[in-house]
Structure formats: C-alpha cells, structure tokens
Amino acid sequence: MSNLNTAGKIRLYKSFFTGLDNVYGTYDPDTGNVRQAKEPVTDEVILKHLKGIQPYGVYLLNGDKTKALAVDFDEDELALPIAFVAGAKRFGMFSYIERSKSKGFHAWLFFEEPVEAKKARIVAKKILADMGKPNTEIFPKQDRLDNLSYGNFINAPLFGKLVPKGRTVFVEPGEPVKVCEDQWELLHRIQRVPAIRLDAIIQSCGLKLNDTEVVSKETEPVDHNPPEHSFGLPPCIRRILSEGVTFDQRVCTFRLAIHLKKAGLPLDLTIVTLTAWVQKNKPADGKEIITEPEIKSQAEYAYKNGYKGCGCEEPVIEAFCDDSCPLASRKNGGLSK
Structure with a gap:
C-alpha cells in the first residue's frame, strides 16, 4: 500500500497493536535495557517506533479484554509457528507469523472486536497442547488485570531499525520462509477472528473456562478434526x-x-x-x-x-x-x- 500516508499507517497499525493506552514498554536498542513508560500511547509513540527511534511494547490486556493474542516461539524453528498456523486454520482462524526482534517467531491472532482474554488464551492453549507444546508463552499472559497490575508487554512488530534486517516483520502467509515485501498491504489484508468463533471452538472441544462455563449459545459450527498425532516431534x-x-x-x-x-x-x-x-x-x-x-x-x-x-x-x-x-x-x- 505505497499510497498510504503516515497518518493512515498509524491508524492501521493502532487498529491491531493496541491495549492499555496509558502505559507501554520499551527498551534501549543499543544496551537492551528494558523499561516501562507510564505515559499515553500517542501517535508520536507509534511513529517513533515505526521510524526506529524508540521501540514500542504493547500491553495487550485491557481489563479482561484483548484485541490480539501472540504466541512466542523462542526457537529458530519455523516448523513451530507453521504448526500453530495450521492448528488455527483447522479451527477456522487465520494466524500470522512475525519474525521477532532477535530470534524465534511470534504467531498472532487478531480479533474483530475486544474479546475475553480467557477465551482467546484457552483456544491458543488447545492448539499448543495439540502440538505437544503446552508450555509455550502466550500474550496476554493473564485472563484479567487486577487494579494494581499492567500485565506484561510484548514488543510490537515493525520496529523501523530492525525491519531492514528482516526482524519484527511478518512473513508471507503462503510462503513463510520469505519476508512479506509490503507489510502494510499484509496488515490491510489480515482476516480477524470474530468472538463467536472462539465460543464455537470452546463449545465444540468441550474446553473449560477457569471461573465460568457460560459461553454464547449462538455459536457457529466448527469442523474439528484433530491430528492423529501431536506436534510433539521426537x-x-x-x-x-x-x-x-x-x-x-x-x-x-x-x-x-x-x-x-x-x-x-x-x-x-x-x-x-x-x-x-x-x-x-x-x-x-x-x-x-x-x-x-x-x-x-x-x-x-x-x-x-x-x-x-x-x-x-x-x-x-x-x-x-x-x-x-x-x-x-x-x-x-x-x-x-
């Protein structure tokens, strides 16, 4: 989307990578020192991130809701995020792979509207369990925030200083070994997951929510054909x-x-x-x-x-x-x- 101006890019970016708007995480690109910035997430914060001046880390969890979920694969083993994408696809969801800032990958799910984090997390856990990777880190890490916590931030994609190095960028959905040439076009084409899809998966698989079993009855059917074996590779x-x-x-x-x-x-x-x-x-x-x-x-x-x-x-x-x-x-x- 070469015709998208700066303001348009910021709007598009914030439609995916937002959560708490009064705090964000960052780090020093030279030393790696991490800190929390207790200040508003303004357009200038996002612009500095995209230009490679100051990294932006998003606190995805807002109360008990989230608009995105990321699975953090620390290993440089592309088969793992690919397996997660395949698992999500079996449940009728699209997931997108990002090469993280130093090594490994993030697999992202994006939602049409803020969804209950516990529902998003339990579905991600189901996919990871089917892969034989139940201990893989998921962001947000909690189902809800208490009054004293901000939760945990995850470094957001497209940090300008690392993009030319092929890091913090999304790969081609159909050819994950290649970095997507037009990151903005990919963001524009992303297919988000409706909340009703999470409800359908939870109901179809008989998944148990932590503190409530209430799930919307108006769910759509899910074709769930689990693999004969898990992704627990020898x-x-x-x-x-x-x-x-x-x-x-x-x-x-x-x-x-x-x-x-x-x-x-x-x-x-x-x-x-x-x-x-x-x-x-x-x-x-x-x-x-x-x-x-x-x-x-x-x-x-x-x-x-x-x-x-x-x-x-x-x-x-x-x-x-x-x-x-x-x-x-x-x-x-x-x-x-």
Whole structure:
C-alpha cells in the first residue's frame, strides 16, 4: 500500500497493536535495557517506533479484554509457528507469523472486536497442547488485570531499525520462509477472528473456562478434526530441523515429511518447512543441497502413500538419536505402512 500516508499507517497499525493506552514498554536498542513508560500511547509513540527511534511494547490486556493474542516461539524453528498456523486454520482462524526482534517467531491472532482474554488464551492453549507444546508463552499472559497490575508487554512488530534486517516483520502467509515485501498491504489484508468463533471452538472441544462455563449459545459450527498425532516431534527430528544434516538428504527429507504429516501439517506447509530446513544442510564430499523439486517429490511421496514409520533405523536419523526419546528402543519397519 505505497499510497498510504503516515497518518493512515498509524491508524492501521493502532487498529491491531493496541491495549492499555496509558502505559507501554520499551527498551534501549543499543544496551537492551528494558523499561516501562507510564505515559499515553500517542501517535508520536507509534511513529517513533515505526521510524526506529524508540521501540514500542504493547500491553495487550485491557481489563479482561484483548484485541490480539501472540504466541512466542523462542526457537529458530519455523516448523513451530507453521504448526500453530495450521492448528488455527483447522479451527477456522487465520494466524500470522512475525519474525521477532532477535530470534524465534511470534504467531498472532487478531480479533474483530475486544474479546475475553480467557477465551482467546484457552483456544491458543488447545492448539499448543495439540502440538505437544503446552508450555509455550502466550500474550496476554493473564485472563484479567487486577487494579494494581499492567500485565506484561510484548514488543510490537515493525520496529523501523530492525525491519531492514528482516526482524519484527511478518512473513508471507503462503510462503513463510520469505519476508512479506509490503507489510502494510499484509496488515490491510489480515482476516480477524470474530468472538463467536472462539465460543464455537470452546463449545465444540468441550474446553473449560477457569471461573465460568457460560459461553454464547449462538455459536457457529466448527469442523474439528484433530491430528492423529501431536506436534510433539521426537528429539532427533527436532535436532535435525534445528541443525541440518551432512548426508542422506533425500532419505532425511522423506522421513521429516512423514513426521510433519503425523504432526498435522498440510503438505504445502511441510514443503515450505523443508525448503527452509535444507539451507541448514552441509553436504559432505562437495555435494549440493537437495533441490526444491526433489523436496517436493519426497514430501508428496510421503503424504500420498500413508507411510508412518519413524525411520529410527536410518543412519541419518540414528545419528541424532537421543536416549531420552521414547522411540529410541523401537525398531520400526523402514517403509512400513
């Protein structure tokens, strides 16, 4: 949206990243020292953030309501936020991935109107539990504020000093390995979640609210088909995704695709995840990194033929074997269905 002027950008930005309007968080970009600024969140505060002068951290929780929720993935493992996006999509919600300021990612949900934070948080917890990542940090961190608390702030996206470095920016929804070229166009296209959708998910999944079971009866139906397995990837697979491999790239790609399929990722997101992963590979003997067509071929083969074997006997998987893994003592058939 190159035709959007400064005032328009500030209005659009504040429609997503607002909460308490009398306090915000910030930090010194040079030293990293964090502080709380007990002063109004003015347009000038937002403008300084967007220009890279002073970072803005938003306190999302306002009373017991929030207009946004962010899940903080500290690891530089793109498969995790992608899995959250896939989990949200199964519940009929759109989630957006931001590369955070130093490492890791934020997965954001935005709401059409302020919603009860406890409802938003319990739905996010359900998705994370299905992923096998129940302890992942969620903002807002509380269901409501007491009279003496501001809650916790989260550093807001698009800090001008870091944007050129590819940090605090949103990635392309359909190609998460790439930073979105037009951040303002992406914000303009974001699809927000209606409150009734949260109610429908809570009711459909039988989720229990902390202090009340009251949920709107006028809910819309939800198609909830939980994945056969959670995203609790075995330690060896997590290490491979994090570190890359030096040999047997095709075998490893095939096995990773099987694990990601069992985790509930759709084929297109698995291909994106593996395309990012291969850049970490360091093939021995001067060999080249596996190509994108080869990645796609291996992933499609894993998905369409219903393979479920963990691949523990494969040398490239065995090299990352961890004694703590519950699968370590198992021996599955190599291509058993």
